[in-house]
Amino acid sequence: MLAQQLTQDLILVLERPDLRVIAGARRIALDPALQAPFRVGADGGVVLGAPCLASPGVASAFLRHALELARLLEIPSVDPVLAGLCAARTAALFRALDVAEGSRPPGAEWLADMAGDAPPTAARLGVVWGMLAPLQPATEAPADGFAALRALLAGLWPLLGPAEALMAEGGDARLAVDPATGLNHYGCSHRPRPWAVTFASSTASSLSERGFAGAEAARLRLVTEGMAGRGEAARAALVRELHARIAAYFHLADDEGVVLAPSGTDCELDALVLAALASGGHPVSNILLAPEETGSGVPLAAKGCHFANDTALGAQVRQGGLIDGFPADTMLLSVPLRGPDGALRPAGDVDRDCAVLARQARAAGRHVLLHRLDLSKTGLLAPGMAVLDGLMAWDGPPPDIVVDACQARLDPCRVRDYLDRGWMVMVTGSKFFTGPPFCGALLLPARVAARLADGRLPAGLAQYSHRGAWPDCPAGQVLPVGENIGLALRWSAALAEMTALQAIPRAVVRDRLDRFLTVVEQAIDASPDLARLPAPAPLRPPLADAWDARPTILSFFVRDPAAPGASFAPLSLEDARALYRWLNTDLSRLVPPEADRALAGLLCHVGQPVPLPHAGRADGLAGALRLSAGARLVSGEPSHDGLVPDRRMDREIGDALRVVAKIGLILRHWPAIAGAAPVQTYAPYPVMDADVKLPPCRSDPPA
Structure with missing residues (x-):
């Protein structure tokens, strides 16, 4: 993505992983004299206008709208009016997911029309088009009105929306995104979270840029064919x-x-x-x-x-x-x-x-x-x-x-x-x-x-x-x-x-998993706060260079900081669930200044606690957390591009060790954190405070 003459806030918006995937190499520039939020040129370039300087949250919504419109206008033989209306529908749903209520700009009256469960009437579509037309190359409204376009939109409506919204459908209530956190029931997102440390593959993971691109390509294919009348096929x-x-x-x-x-x-x-x-x-x-x-x-x-x-x-x-x-x-x-x-x-x-x-x-x-x-x-x-x-x-x-x-x-x-x-x-x-x-x-x-x-x-x-x-x-x-x-x-x-993953030779898969698991097992066993559950090696027939002969889920109990005595007593299931949420939360404002606030602010997503009996918890079940090796550990996060494999694995191992360290930090400050009852969030505080302005990917762990 080429960004010229952009403010620092807008550059950060352009670096959002979801928008970066969608934009690809498209040319994007800023013209503060442009009073419209953006304009898509005949060459497919996007020019952002003065309204994008209002806040990063508003700018991200305008940019997502512009990128969708630019892509749809490039479809051969597409009706540009239909493209504009379809892009507006996706933009309206994106705003509902992305922009805080107080950040919504005035004057975009078409948003409610295009966010509804069905397309607006043909007459109202004409009014909406009048507001949308200035955003794209000059296009005449249909001479015979909008009835035919509305009929097309009615068939397309269920397919129109950002990929992250459509992926939350066709499951159950656990896929719904909590507006307060930006995450679903599993503490993950259908948008990439490359700043978060993620070892939650025994439960569920947020998408990587690679996965997001796969879903986005499928979505765009369906929209493209649907606009041509071939949606069902x-x-x-x-x-x-x-x-x-x-x-x-x-x-x-x-x-x-x-x-x-x-x-x-x-x-x-x-x-x-x-x-x-x-x-x-x-x-x-x-x-x-x-x-x-x-x-x-x-x-x-x-x-x-x-x-x-x-x-x-x-x-x-x-x-x-x-x-x-x-x-x-x-x-x-x-x-x-x-x-x-x-x-x-x-x-x-x-x-x-x-x-x-x-x-x-x-x-x-x-x-x-x-x-x-x-x-x-x-x-x-x-x-x-x-x-x-x-x-x-x-x-x-x-x-x-x-x-x-x-x-x-x-x-x-x-x-x-x-x-x-x-x-x-x-x-x-x-x-x-x-x-x-x-x-x-x-x-x-x-x-x-x-x-x-x-x-x-x-x-x-x-x-x-x-x-x-x-x-x-x-x-x-x-x-x-x-x-x-x-x-x-x-x-x-x-x-x-x-x-x-399939592109990685089996022996390389095995070696990378072995390297990671060996170090992390040792770290868990060395921590006085953790007790690892034994997991026998899976008994499977011999296979040359087998990578699945070793357990890849590391389950462990966590010491209850309130338990008396020197013997190990694990967290109750309820407290383990709280710890699981707090790991995935920016706690930097809840620990004292002398604490490691950078570590407290790190978002760490691990596997949900498994309820298990334990001799140290006569009052009920304990909760065993899980730190798991997944396919991305082997094939690499796209956000790690440019790192040689050994350096990338060092980073993954360092991240896992920081999960162990953050658990210890939480135990030391348990009463203060519990009293604040923090909630998980999609991104750390510096991001949430700036609406949806996103930081770069997580930094390398210290040597």
Whole structure:
């Protein structure tokens, strides 16, 4: 992006990572004599006017509008009036996300019109166009009025908006951005946060510039095709392409299949459906491993019940109620991986329990759906392959096995091996791959995919999934036609990260993870404030240069600063959740001057606490935080461009050590911080104080 004769505030706006991605190499200049907020020239250049000098927050909104308009005007054969109206719709939604209420400039009366749930009337569009026309090269209003344009806009309306807004749709309430923080339920953003230290891939991550660019390219493609009247075909083509790219990544064959799902919990519903199709009318016994270490809604989904009060498609349902068409006699069984004291159970005991439950269910005339957990929230893998292979050797129809690999911390060759065994595999792009939350997929081996030719999906699944999410099959006719656009954009972002990881040789992946994990494990073990949970190495078949033979989730308890005595007592679950939020918060104004305020102000995003029993907490559950290695650690943040790999890894290791240091700082000042009850924010205080003026990426750690 070329910026000439710009003020320092505007230069900082131009350096925003989201706007930098969108602008690319486009020429941007400032003309203080221009009374309009901006003007897009016939050459595609953007000139910012005097209103952009008001504040960085207002300038960012004007710039986003200008960039959208410039891109749409470059589409061959586009109607420039339609381009102007479409750009205004995106700009209006961007302002709602980005600009504080008090920063909104006067005179932009069209904002409310273009931010509504439907396009304004044809007459009002004419008025809006009169306000927008001066922002672009001279264009005549349509001679026959705006009725035809309004009809086009009505079809385009759901696709028009910034990528970060569209990616928050088609999931559930946890994706909604809190206006007070700029973050969603997971403490992350659909915009890049390169100034934040992020090791939260066991839960969810904010997008990198790479992921944001992947989603933005998909969004612009849909808008471009939609403006040409090919929107329906473009949406279907994008989703088919996502199916193909996921299938190619995991080496699926033509007779296998991919089911797109907003989350791993939705994958659980889909796996139950497919198991029921093979049950021959027998009721299903669904055997879960450590449900407390999977998604919170999984036990409900495993019985065919609504796992929340809303679905990915916006249907309002009753949590816990049976989904229409799912059998009421599904039985949920579970096998714990930890004892009452939180200690790991012997692997042989877990395997034996799985085999006993499966055989008892079969003897009772039930069809078995058994899970292999690869891996849990704290990095556990069970049951062993030997017991699963033994169950598959039953006389008569074998059980169904589904591998919960939603953490995706395994080589694609492992996934291929599971499919070769005839097992379903759940994956997500949102954990290890560091894509945005709520992008899951269920991979189907050939023998399972074939069931979709004859069976019929439950009617209630139409509240959760579009037909386009499933392979083209007769069973899917009960589902509504269409696509989940938010899910498609989230997968587009995740696949950008997956592609980057795929380009790294397996041995290099292994070496970078080993280097990082070794140092960070030592730092956790050396800290008197932390107690690391043991995580056995995943027992998988040997694989040359395997990078997945070592745990990549480091789980640990944190010392309770209020606990008496010298023995280690961990934070309660409630206090661990508070610590998790405070790590992701600028605390620089809450610690005394003699404290390390730079460290206090650092935003650190880690994995959400896992509730676990602990002998030191007789009053309830403790909370184990998680610091995880994700794909971006290996492939590199785009904001790290220019650093040689060794220097980049030094930076990542330094950042992880600063997370440990900030935990110690918070414990030392716990009462003052707790009394202030700070909230997480998208950016540090210097940024928030300047509305949305953003600093450069985080600095190198001290040597």
